[in-house]
Amino acid sequence: xxDGIKIAGLVFVAAIVQVSMLGPHASIFGGTADxxxxxxxxxxxxxxxxxGAMAGFAGGLLVDIATLGTLxxxxxxxxxxxxxxxxxxETTGRDRVHAMPLAVAVITILIAFGGLGVYYMxxxxxxxHRALITPLLPAIPxxxxxxxxxxxxxxLLLRPPGGIDRVREVEVAS
Numbered sequence: 001x002x003d004g005i006k007i008a009g010l011v012f013v014a015a016i017v018q019v020s021m022l023g024p025h026a027s028i029f030g031g032t033a034d035x036x037x038x039x040x041x042x043x044x045x046x047x048x049x050x051x052g053a054m055a056g057f058a059g060g061l062l063v064d065i066a067t068l069g070t071l072x073x074x075x076x077x078x079x080x081x082x083x084x085x086x087x088x089x090e091t092t093g094r095d096r097v098h099a100m101p102l103a104v105a106v107i108t109i110l111i112a113f114g115g116l117g118v119y120y121m122x123x124x125x126x127x128x129h130r131a132l133i134t135p136l137l138p139a140i141p142x143x144x145x146x147x148x149x150x151x152x153x154x155x156l157l158l159r160p161p162g163g164i165d166r167v168r169e170v171e172v173a174s
Contacts (some may be wrong), residue, residue: 003051006041011055014039015062031138033146036063038110040078041085041103042147049086056082070122079112081103081107104147105140112136119160 018036036059044052060075085103092099112135 003047003158007047007051007055008058010039010043010157011036011059012062015059015066019063019066028142029138031135034058034111034139035082035146035150037078037108038104038143038147038150039154039168040082041107042151043158044082044085044101045089045100045103045151046154046158047086049083050083052082052089053079054082055174056080060174070119070124073115073118073122076118077111080114081111084110092111100147100151101144103124104143108140108143109136112139160174 014036018034040052040056040059043055056078057075060078062070063069063074063078064071085107088103089099
């Protein structure tokens with residue numbers, strides 16, 4: 001219960017910072033850091049796929065409502081991103097050094113392509129170079145730069161509960 005409130009607070013603050021401070025006006029080399037996406041990835045790596053998906057949906061819905069964009073697109077993309085990051089954290093190892101930067105970089109790329117695909121299916125015209133290449137190239141290092149302090153903050157707020165045995169290996173049934 002307490003973790004849910006902490007996660008909700010983190011996601012709410014990240015969504016407000018993303019919409020109000022890091023919108024399209026605060027671009028660095030043509031891209032912006034996606035604080036909400038990085039926060040959701042960090043929460044999902046620490047708390048698993050269900051918490052990540054719930055945080056992604058809530059954060060995406062907040063952004064969709066705040067920006068008056070197509071309702072549900074960001075929520076869908078961030079829900080999938082939270083679930084994927086959570087599954088990655090559950091199946092590989094949350095404590096590995098490469099887990100967080102790898103998840104942030106890969107999910108940043110997948111969200112960009114996924115967003116382009118969703119808008120294409122909705123019939124919106126989005127030029128690929130303006131939607132992908134121009135903002136994506138600077139967004140990856142910016143997200144990685146923001147990821148370390150956010151992961152430290154999430155680890156501080158979402159300490160692992162004592163007594164819960166984490167999954168060490170995944171067994172594939174044939």
